[in-house]
Amino acid sequence: MHMRCIFFVPSHFFFLLLCYFYMTSSSKSPSAFRTDIWTLFFVVLLDLIGIGIIIPILAPLLLGNDTTLLSASVDTGTRIIILGFLTGIYPLAQFFGAPILGALSDRHGRKPVLLVSLLGTFFGYLLFGIGILTGQLWLLFVSRLLDGFTGGNISVAQSAIADMVEPKDRTKYFGLIGMAFGLGFIIGPFLGGVMSDSSIVSWFTFATPFWVAAGLSLLNIIFVTKFFVESLKNKIHSPINALTGFRNIGKALAMPNLRSLFGAVFLFMFGFTFFTQFFQVYLIEKFQYTQGDIGLLFGYVGIWIAITQGVFVRLAAKKYTPTQVLSVSYLLLAMTFFIILAVPTAWMLFLVMPFVSIFNGFGMPNATSLASMSADENSQGEIMGILQSVRSLATVIPPIVGGAIVALHVNFSLIAAGVTVFFAWVVFVFVYRKHHGEVVFHEVA
Secondary structure, eight states, X not given: OXXXXXXXXXHHHHHHHHHHHHHHTXXXXXXXXXXXXXXXXXXXXXXXXXXXXXXXXXXXHHHSSSOSSSOTTSOHHHHHHHHHHHHHHHHHHHHHHHHHHHHHHHHHOHHHHHHHHHHHHHHHHHHHHHHHHHTOHHHHHHHHHHHHHTOOHHHHHHHHHHHHSOGGGHHHHHHHHHHHHHHHHHXXXXXXXXXXXXTTSTTOOTTHHHHHHHHHHHHHHHHHHHHOOOOOOSOOOOOOOTTHHHHHHHHHHHOTTHHHHHHHHHHHXXXXXXXXXXXXXXXXXXXXXXXXXXXXXXXXXXXXXXXXXXXXXXHHHHHSOHHHHHHHXXXXXXXXXXXXXXXXSGGGHHHHHHHHHHHHHTHHHHXXXXXXXXXXXXXXXXXXXXXXXXXXXXXXXXXXXXXXHHHHOTTHHHHHHHHHHHHHHHHIIIIIHHHTTSOXXXXXX
């Protein structure tokens, strides 16, 4: 516990200083603009701390025999499959919910939609905690379904940034969202690992982190209500229906140039989801990790995510285009997944995992920037909704099919991740890069 605190506290304050540097180093940001950006930063940070808290918990919760959610007679393979479905229901709900929230944010503004999203997150965490306490597995599924459908916080924040920032500066400020992501992954997994460990405090249980996450969501609701200033200037009436997610996939396929970008993003997210959703299982089965160990490793990963988004992405944006960055980072990430398979001891993971954070850290802000620059200022919410639909669909499939695959052998998740991200690089370099910049997004009725 002492060593974990030594790791956690300095990193926490170091990255708050990094945030200050990041924000104040902009030479053209007036006070009001900085306030709006800071607000969005802390909204995403608090939300991702809540998400990060859960990361070390799900796999030990379902794979351990000390839980009342599953009978002790349920074998490990079945438990991994259930874990896959429980993990996959969140992005499945988000696939339907996020584009609807994106279109609603174009129609009614960013602030009310952000509040609805945060309310869904708040009640989702409460239901999950109740499900653990009562041993009701179905409540966990309802919780993830609700949280997923209303979980459009990040895409709405990205739309708000696109409202306020010139196209040439969007990669830098989308990187700010990524830095909040990294900070959330420093603080969240550490807290989740500690607060679910009864050997540290006797009344800590697997449910405790969910009460804390619900409290953070409530704090976020208060924060948005009080400080967030509506960023949308021109409201438009984008079409809304329950099949908007599929409609957005159709739009993505209908854009001759951008469909290759969306295809690369899909493959990238597909592969990376194989890694993120089942890496905890890999750690438990190969290195006998506890939830505390998982929290510590993911907190360490979060440090490198924050460094990448706060420093490396910013520096790269000054010298290289998003296309140039992604042409390298996708390939290097694919190679890193195969390197992890060769790691023989647990401590060596701390040497390899920074490269996962760095190469992945370039992915989201640069791909988001390419998509955003293809849209006019009145359609940022819609294009972010389309991009989120592509990402959500890519994150639905791996947990569902991956559970059965990983149940055969834990190495298969890393193999699938490496192969799929490699194909993402092939599509991006040999298809998209040859044609980028030719098509401008327009609203499809």
